[in-house]
Amino acid sequence: MFLAGTQEFAESSSMDPFFTELGRTVLARWSAQNFSPALFPAIARTALEENSPADHVDIPALIQDFLLEDEHPFQSQSSFGQPELIVFDHPRFYIQILFWLDGTTDIHQHMFSGAFHVLQGSSIHSQFEFENRQPVSAHLQVGKLRLKHTELLETGRTEEITSGTGYIHSLFHLESPSMTVVIRTHTDPGSAPQFTYLPPHLAVDPIHNDSLTTRRKELLDVLERIDEPSYGPVVLEMLRRLDFERGFFILQNGMGHLHALGALDEALEVFAQKHGPLADGVGPTLHEIVRRDGLVAFRNHIEDPEHRFFLALLLNVPSREGILQMIAQRIPGRPEDTVLRWAEELSETTEQGTTILDAVFPEDLKVAPSKQLEAFLEELRYFLGEGRDSDLRNSTRANPSACEGEMNGLRAALARSSLMALGL
Numbered sequence: 001m002f003l004a005g006t007q008e009f010a011e012s013s014s015m016d017p018f019f020t021e022l023g024r025t026v027l028a029r030w031s032a033q034n035f036s037p038a039l040f041p042a043i044a045r046t047a048l049e050e051n052s053p054a055d056h057v058d059i060p061a062l063i064q065d066f067l068l069e070d071e072h073p074f075q076s077q078s079s080f081g082q083p084e085l086i087v088f089d090h091p092r093f094y095i096q097i098l099f100w101l102d103g104t105t106d107i108h109q110h111m112f113s114g115a116f117h118v119l120q121g122s123s124i125h126s127q128f129e130f131e132n133r134q135p136v137s138a139h140l141q142v143g144k145l146r147l148k149h150t151e152l153l154e155t156g157r158t159e160e161i162t163s164g165t166g167y168i169h170s171l172f173h174l175e176s177p178s179m180t181v182v183i184r185t186h187t188d189p190g191s192a193p194q195f196t197y198l199p200p201h202l203a204v205d206p207i208h209n210d211s212l213t214t215r216r217k218e219l220l221d222v223l224e225r226i227d228e229p230s231y232g233p234v235v236l237e238m239l240r241r242l243d244f245e246r247g248f249f250i251l252q253n254g255m256g257h258l259h260a261l262g263a264l265d266e267a268l269e270v271f272a273q274k275h276g277p278l279a280d281g282v283g284p285t286l287h288e289i290v291r292r293d294g295l296v297a298f299r300n301h302i303e304d305p306e307h308r309f310f311l312a313l314l315l316n317v318p319s320r321e322g323i324l325q326m327i328a329q330r331i332p333g334r335p336e337d338t339v340l341r342w343a344e345e346l347s348e349t350t351e352q353g354t355t356i357l358d359a360v361f362p363e364d365l366k367v368a369p370s371k372q373l374e375a376f377l378e379e380l381r382y383f384l385g386e387g388r389d390s391d392l393r394n395s396t397r398a399n400p401s402a403c404e405g406e407m408n409g410l411r412a413a414l415a416r417s418s419l420m421a422l423g424l
């Protein structure tokens with residue numbers, strides 16, 4: 001139930017009293033500290049922990065008030081959140097409630113500071129650092145994004161946010177809708193740009209709008225749509241002429257079509273020749289974009305909370321050990337068995353063959369569709385590490401007669417897919 005009462009809507013107060021009180025508390029404490037930017041995250045976190053919104057906010061009543069009453073703080077035009085409601089507003093900071101229906105946030109840093117609190121639902125929270133950061137332009141940097149920590153944030157958890165490069169994170173919301181409360185500054189001076197990180201090697205400024213590059217990408221999209229034969233050659237020539245930043249965006253925009261034309265490897269080579277070692281991370285980053293986009297697309301039509309959790313792990317936890325650990329925390333039983341169960345539930349077998357998410361059973365193995373799922377799951381069991389260290393591999397397989405070629409083919413299919421994280 002997301003709305004209180006279906007028949008009668010009682011008169012109630014606008015300007016939610018809980019958040020008004022919370023805002024006043026933060027204002028008084030921060031003002032007493034001369035609005036020190038360094039102290040704000042701790043002040044915001046402490047206020048949220050002392051008086052937890054998850055324990056005290058009546059969400060249906062809050063929604064009803066927002067819809068029926070007219071006196072509210074200033075509402076922004078922000079498209080962050082699905083939607084964002086502002087429940088306290090002051091020139092120095094504000095309090096927002098963010099709804100998340102299917103939103104997974106990019107890996108990002110912030111131009112503001114404060115604290116966030118899980119009001120409803122739960123999220124996988126990953127924190128990163130960007131090592132060997134090398135600015136290429138004001139809007140693009142190369143480096144190595146390293147996962148520091150992944151944890152499950154349950155309802156009621158509060159985390160501090162600090163602006164700048166010291167706090168890089170992503171959230172994957174497991175329930176729909178999830179809700180977070182954020183107490184935040186408007187903007188912290190000197191903290192721009194608010195880089196978005198493209199793992200494993202790039203940081204880009206998502207706000208930067210080079211309108212010439214935007215129009216060039218749109219024009220290339222036209223050439224793609226009409227199957228213009230010179231698309232490949234003209235993109236290669238652009239990559240030979242353009243600087244790193246603009247060349248990368250042209251490459252990112254066109255990589256799907258370049259791949260379809262069989263020209264992606266050549267395009268990456270041209271880019272590498274032009275930019276030398278600075279370009280080393282570009283190929284792996286583009287491949288990771290494809291993998292992540294695929295997982296996000298799956299998540300948009302998979303509603304089972306356990307399956308969404310599995311996709312979230314594949315997207316956010318880049319190691320078998322980490323994935324199994326997170327599953328063990330949340331789902332009873334052996335995590336390896338849980339993965340195999342989910343893989344089976346997420347599989348599809350048609351006359352054309354069997355898939356598990358985006359892992360496609362290799363056609364050239366000549367296995368009947370009715371037998372493919374069993375073979376796929378068997379290989380996944382090995383991919384997960386069970387028997388991986390054993391040199392008696394064949395003797396422990398359910399089907400010891402399976403030839404090495406078949407195993408290699410299946411393993412390659414898994415390694416090419418979104419399930420690759422399970423083998424790392």
Ligand SMILES: [Fe+2]
Pocket residue numbers: 108110169
């Ligand atoms: Fe954030």
